[in-house]
Amino acid sequence: MAARIAQTTGAAHTAILGLGVYRPTRIVTNDEVAGPIDSSDEWIRTRSGIKTRRFAGESETIHSMSVGAARGALESAGIAAEQVDCVIVATSTHLLLTPAAAPQIATELGMNAPAAFDVSAGCAGFCHALAMASDLVRVGTANHVLVVGVEKLTNTINPTDRSTAFLFADGAGAVVVGPAEQQGIGPVVWGSDGTQSHAIRQDKDWMEFFAEIDEKGLDAVRPYMRMEGTAVFRWAAHSLEKVCRDAVDRAGLSTDDLDAMIPHQANGRIIEIMARVLELPEHCALANDIEEAGNTSAASVPLAMEALLRNGESKPGDTALLIAFGAGLSYAAQVVTLPDWR
Ligand SMILES: CC(C)(COP(=O)(O)OP(=O)(O)OC[C@H]1O[C@@H](n2cnc3c(N)ncnc32)[C@H](O)[C@@H]1OP(=O)(O)O)[C@@H](O)C(=O)NCCC(=O)NCCS
The missing domain is CATH 3.40.47.10 (Thiolase/Chalcone synthase)
Known part of the structure; x- marks a missing residue:
């Protein structure tokens, strides 16, 4: 007979204990993005509801924006960095296939070797990560989970693409999930x-891009969203x-x-x-x-x-x-x- 493997039990209830954000400093108007796509402030406002957005500068990276948002979340939760035993980063714009962004973000926050990994579920990534965080705490796999949603979409957008250039922007938000007296996160x-995977996609994968470089050299066109x-x-x-x-x-x-x-x-x-x-x-x-x-x-x-x-x-x-x-x-x-x- 197989040996009996022990199981953990966690908190009866979970909740969002704290929230923090990082908004890049540079505010970008519709007029600024409209030029290269032959658009206008009026078209962008009426079709998308956007009046302004924020674009990250060079020093505002996936890591730095995440750390900024996470510090706010930890402070508002009243939780020390060492109490966090799992970090989940939801992003589609960490432009390194490996390693994930989360371990380095955890280290920069002064955490003590938590589990740390990224989730790729596009714009739905934060709500996926929040669901996982809540379940991890409920089954006792983790006590406090830091969930970060972060994007630097300006790195993946072609400023001359009429369907994306006016829409997407940069920023980060974070929450701390932990035990609570009453349930604060419902079932996902x-x-x-x-x-429909073609509807939002990177237009060529990295191998296609490398083949294009071999063929066309500097005329190769980088991948865009x-x-x-x-x-x-x-x-x-x-x-x-x-x-x-x-x-x-x-x-x-x-x-x-x-x-x-x-x-x-x-x-x-x-x-x-x-x-x-x-x-x-x-x-x-x-x-x-x-x-x-x-x-x-x-x-x-x-x-x-x-x-x-x-x-x-x-x-x-x-x-x-x-x-x-x-x-x-x-x-x-x-x-x-x-x-x-x-
Ligand atoms: C991108 C979006 C705003 C475009 O609006 P739309 O009404 O679908 O626009 P269409 O592509 O049908 O184009 C309508 C007209 O606007 C024009 N147009 C398209 N993009 C334009 C732009 N950026 N500026 C000015 N005119 C534009 C088109 O040429 C077309 O002109 P025509 O009627 O003379 O042919 C809209 O499709 C959208 O928001 N989709 C959802 C995107 C979304 O939510 N994505 C996030 C999911 S995570």
């Missing part, structure tokens, strides 16, 4: 549709209502119980459509950080959460629906209690 509803905007828009606007409703249902709540909805800041029109089809109650705040942050992919949900709390539209203890979606295509949604935030 997540999934993917690989038949591409998006079939209309296909993504249709999918997001019409397929995600059920995901949102299932997440609320699995949390044992109804949409009337929601104080806030914090969707991935993909496009202002998608956010509006989602809120409308869900028939959110009047008192429910709707995150609209895209106006000032653009689409920051895996960073957008924690950044939007911080904006709602900072501008007073939401308060700690409020019940919020998170939903994120993007490359894969992939999606994840859960209901959370908003953290104490200073």
